[in-house]
Amino acid sequence: MQFKQIVGQQGVKQRLLNTVRENRVSHAQLFLGPEGSGSLALALAYAQYLSCEDKQADDSCGVCASCRKYEKLVHPDLHFSYPFFAKHKDDTALSFIEEWREALLTHPYLSLDIWRSYLEADNKQANINIAECHQIIKKLSLKPFESEYKILILWLPEYLDKEGNTLLKIIEEPQPNTLFLLVAQNQDQILNTILSRTQLVKIPTLGYEDVKNYLIQQKGQPVQTAEEAAYLSCGNLTEALAMLQQDTKSHHEAFLNWLRKCYSNKGLEIMAFVEQVAKAGRENQKNFLHYGISYIRECCLILSGAAELVHLPAVEKETAQKMAAVMTLDMGEGISAELEKAYYHVERNANPKILFLDVSLQIIKILHYKMLPQGTQYMN
Structure with missing residues (x-):
């Protein structure tokens, strides 16, 4: 991965390049950025630049032996650690390295949901276990094999439980020319003992x-x-x-039909919708709700007098304007809150029939009976 392949983030790229030019490379750095910002790609490009045999002014050369190995994620001095869904207590990241390489090469902007799709995750919880921590200590106790640096990229250290404390000594007193590049999304979920030992590199939203x-x-x-x-x-x-x-057109039509049924309080048709959406699968349900949340947000912009900020195709914008004519801003905010709660519960494997029936009933209260939410109670 080269810096030029990464979308935006020019300021961060420049700061990383400066640390190399000025010989200020910290042995433990935390790349902290939201999902989809490119923090993992930046850490990988930075590692490749550090190991490049013919560094250019603003990027790795991309053609030397080191860069070619980095492009395939097979460099002997590049190591990865990441959450996985252990089948046995002795499983480590190396047990899933082939899947990891395929996932990262295909999706440089990798998310945990995408990573899950490459594994037999079932309903297991992702984590970085004690066996993996011991494996990290073992492989980083050795000297670099080919390059100047031995580099570990640890993706999502939030999934290190208290076992992560076993890494404190090697993070604080590593072997010479050993670098830890931690890539995280949520600073609050990282062990404070690890957080205090890293230099923060903030990655903004694109x-x-x-x-x-x-x-x-x-x-x-x-x-x-x-x-x-x-x-x-x-x-x-x-x-x-x-x-x-995604087929956003089908999401648009399905979401509008759902709202119309709720507005008219058509019980049997709503039950048919619930049966249908319950069979769609968790990811499709999440995509549907995500579209609905975004669409209601656009309606709220129209209701707030900011129609010029609405970014929707002409047909969808027209229906959003019609929808805004039959509801108030408070009603829009209430529906949005219900959809966001539903999205949260879908992620946590709630029963889809019960969930979507409950959401439908709440939207009926808002659209048909004009009852607005106040805490957990509703009032006219």
Whole structure:
């Protein structure tokens, strides 16, 4: 991975390059950025630059022996650690290295959901276990084999439980030229003992223009499609790329039909909808709810007098304006809150029939009976 392959983040790239030029490479760094910001890709590009045999002014050369090995993720001095779904207590990241290489090479903006799809995760919880911690200590106790640096990229240290404390000594007193590059999304979930031993590298959310231009120039998307995905993804390139795989037209029609049924309080038709959506699968349910949350947000913008900020295709914008004519801003906020709660519970494997029936009843209260939520109670 080279810096030029990473979308946006010019300021971060420059700061990383400066640490090498000025010989200020910290042995333990935490790349902290939200999902889809490119933090893992940046850590990998930084590692490749450090190991490059013919460093250029602003990037690795991409053609030396080291870079070629990095491009295939097979360099002997590049190591990875990441959450996995252990089948046995002795499993480590190396047990899943082939799946990891395939996932990362295919999805440089990898998310835990995408990573899960490469493994037989079932209902197991991802974690970085004590066996993996011991494996990290073992392989980093050795000297670099080919390059100047031996580098460990530890993705999502949030999944290190108290076992992570076994790594404190090697993080604080590593072998010479050994680097730890931790890539995280949530600082609050990282062990404080580890956090205090790292230098923070903040990765901001990608800008709207960066995502839009990438989708147009690199993915060949029409301008209108790219603009919509860039806006709805809120700077999350992983989410924007996932949206390109979705049939947003069907989401739009299905979501509007659901709201119409709730507005008219058509019980039997709502039950039929619940039966249908319950069979759609967890990811499709999440995508449907995500679309609904974004669509209601656009309706709220119209109700707030900010229609010029709405980024929807013409047909969808027209229906959003019609929807805004039959509800208030408070009603829109209430529906949005119910959809967000539903999304949260779908992620946690709630029973879909019970969940979508409950959400439907709450939306009926808001749209049909004009009863607005106040805490856990409703009032006229």
